[in-house]
Amino acid sequence: MRADVGAQLRKGVVEYCVLGLLAREPMYGWQLSETLVTRGLIASIGTLYPMLTRLRTQGLVSSFDEESDAGPVRKYYRLTDAGIRELAEFRLQWAPFSRTVDELIEEEHRVEEHHAKERNVEEDHHA
Amino acid sequence: MPDPVQPQVVRSYLSELQAALIGVPTEVSDEIVAGIAEELSGLDAATAATRIEGLGDPMFIAAEARTEAGVPAAAGQGAGASGVGAAAGGAAAGGTVIGGAAGTQTAADPRWYTVVASLFVALGGVVIPVLGWIVGIAMVWLSKSWRTWEKWVATVLPFTVVLVAWLGGALVDLLSQGGSPESGGLYEPQFGNVSPMSSLFLIVLINVIVGIWLLWRALRR
Incomplete structure (x- = not known):
């Protein structure tokens, strides 16, 4: 179960990360893939395109072709109005959610720290 | 490609x-x-x-x-x-x-669907004029067995070939009329070299070829 935690967490948020990246600027597939792979959010470009297809089907993302000065014609992806709204909604939920998780994890961490300190004091006392 | x-x-x-x-x-x-x-x-x-x-x-x-x-x-x-x-x-x-x-997305179609769709494209128009071919093309477009460019080729190729044949005929007419001394007046395209029957035969022939090609493309994957 522990090994799956990272994958589960990534899976839950990676689509919103794509929306977040596209909110900054339109990006092409390779560019998106490089960014997400570097950050450890996806394993390969193979994960990205089904996600983009899904986002486009849902009307959150649209694509357009643009010719670059030196390179090939690229397919760029950008957020639609629905995508902007979806991202805004997620931002509203994410902040309190991550704060709550932080608090709960930290609480447990503090309890452990407290127990450890108590054990140390007892050991010193016996010594 | x-x-x-x-x-x-x-x-x-x-x-x-x-x-x-x-x-x-x-x-x-x-x-x-x-x-x-x-x-x-x-x-x-x-x-x-x-x-x-x-x-x-x-x-x-x-x-x-x-x-x-x-x-x-x-x-x-x-x-x-x-x-x-x-x-x-x-x-x-x-x-x-x-x-x-x-x-949730589905995988490629079952093989029988691919075969039936290809057959409809190839011969559907002969069995049930026009409608049979439309059914075949609709099945191809609804299928996941072919890429988008292959679907476009299957759809527009018969018409493109006939159009090119017509234009070729018209060009021949134009050249022959232009060279004759009695032509004189305005050019009237006759498309004389490609009769409606020839066009129909050409469409049937192209559809048979396209159907076989579609089947080959799908089954070799």
């Missing part, structure tokens, strides 16, 4: 990738191949090889795509697909997808 000016390393990689992506919904596999091809386009062999190394094994990419698209590993082929797909499979099944069940 392979670009003849691409370095060999790029052509090989894209072919391997295309083969590995069998079972992935056509829309997705087309986008993956096109996205990678556009990035590798115009690069020399050495630079392309470096990029390809960074991309990774086509089987791995295909397995990831299959998992993300919700296609069962059995729908793909090749030994490499199963291991990686299985590793990430649990995450895909339990992952959060914006909009709920939108991630």
